[in-house]
Amino acid sequence: MSRTILLTGATGTVSTALIAELAESDVDLRALVLDESEADGLLARGVKPYVGDLEDPRTLTPAFEGAQDLWLLTPNSPRAPENHMNALWAARRAGVERVVRMSAIGAAHDAPNRSGRLHALSDREIENSGMRWTILHPHWFMQNLLNEAGDIAATGTFSLNLAAARLAMIDARDIAASAARVLLDDPGRHHGKAYTLSGPRLLSMEEVAEHLGTVLGKPVEYRAVSDETKRATLRGYGVPPWIVDMLEEYAQAYASGWGQYSTDTVAELLGRPPRDFTDFARDHAEAFGA
Known part of the structure; x- marks a missing residue:
């Protein structure tokens, strides 16, 4: 039986590449979009769109119901932890089994930037969510x-x-391929792992x-x-x-x-070197x- 994957941030650079990676797989893809105008392009790629806003948890239920896996990518903003919290709450209520989250390079409570510190808050939240989880920390995008x-x-x-x-900059297509590998593997294989991805x-x-x-x-x-x-x-x-x-x-x-710094994680996940x-x-x- 195929699994249903819900994508957030579906029209961004990494998620667009992730859709391409998953296109030939036996999964049902759906995407959360902020506006109906984004729907046509996703439908053409075999992705079912649901209109909802991560800033308004009341709009999220239809997209999350029936999904087993969540690709969680929130926009960079001061409200990113709130967006993340709303997505996780909707996922828990809908019975989502696994969350694969794209965090940021060097996310930590003592990161030298606000974005990294905000991402650290969401990383800790997902680790204590009660769901299976994997976190990706990608380096600077090519x-x-x-x-x-x-x-x-x-x-x-x-x-x-x-x-x-x-910088050991990474091609966003390799981030997407790594995310696809995690999402297509057995749900328990990458549980509790935080992967730092580089070129x-x-x-x-x-x-x-x-x-x-x-x-x-x-x-x-x-x-x-x-x-x-x-x-x-x-x-x-x-x-x-x-x-x-x-x-x-x-x-x-x-x-x-x-x-x-650089890592070997992409090669370990994909069985080939990063681009x-x-x-x-x-x-x-x-x-x-x-």
Whole structure:
């Protein structure tokens, strides 16, 4: 008998890749969406949408009833723990058996950023939920660089406030593949595990620029900028203040060496190495101006 998986954050980068990973599996997929306008794209991919809002627990019951597994991804905001609490409450009331949660890199009560500390609250909550659970802690996404693709395509440069930080960045498709592996395995196999997911090697942004240049066949330059310069850029794009602060706090932590580590977890889960940055660059070369 196939299991029913409910996806939250269903239209985001990782969840979109997760739907692709699960598409050929013997599972019934459903998704919680905030607005009916998001439904058509999910229906076309074989996912049944349910309209509901994690900020309003009264709207969640229909989506959760009859689901055995929950992929729990909450948006980055000061209300993330509340969203998480509402989802877990709905899951417990509906009899959901297992929750696979996407947390954040370095989530801990003493994390050097508010996002990491908020994620730690939700991690502890899920550990004491009474349900089977698995937590994923992914490193910095390679896909974050797609935010810089327009500048790279137009000028051959990109600017970040990461100084000389070296990161074992991970392709979001490997996060999704790891999540799919957990969701498709026996519900007890990964219970009580927290997996830290990274790419295969540490890279600085200068090295990222070199690899992009090789793939694109043109010079690419990384320009390290100050926090204030990046803050002004993000404000100019209309990024909400809380998100601007969050990104700055992460950048400061990375610049201090906080993210300078890698793990073998993706290879252990998938039986293959995680994608290298050059794989990502080739796959997205058109976006970067090839």
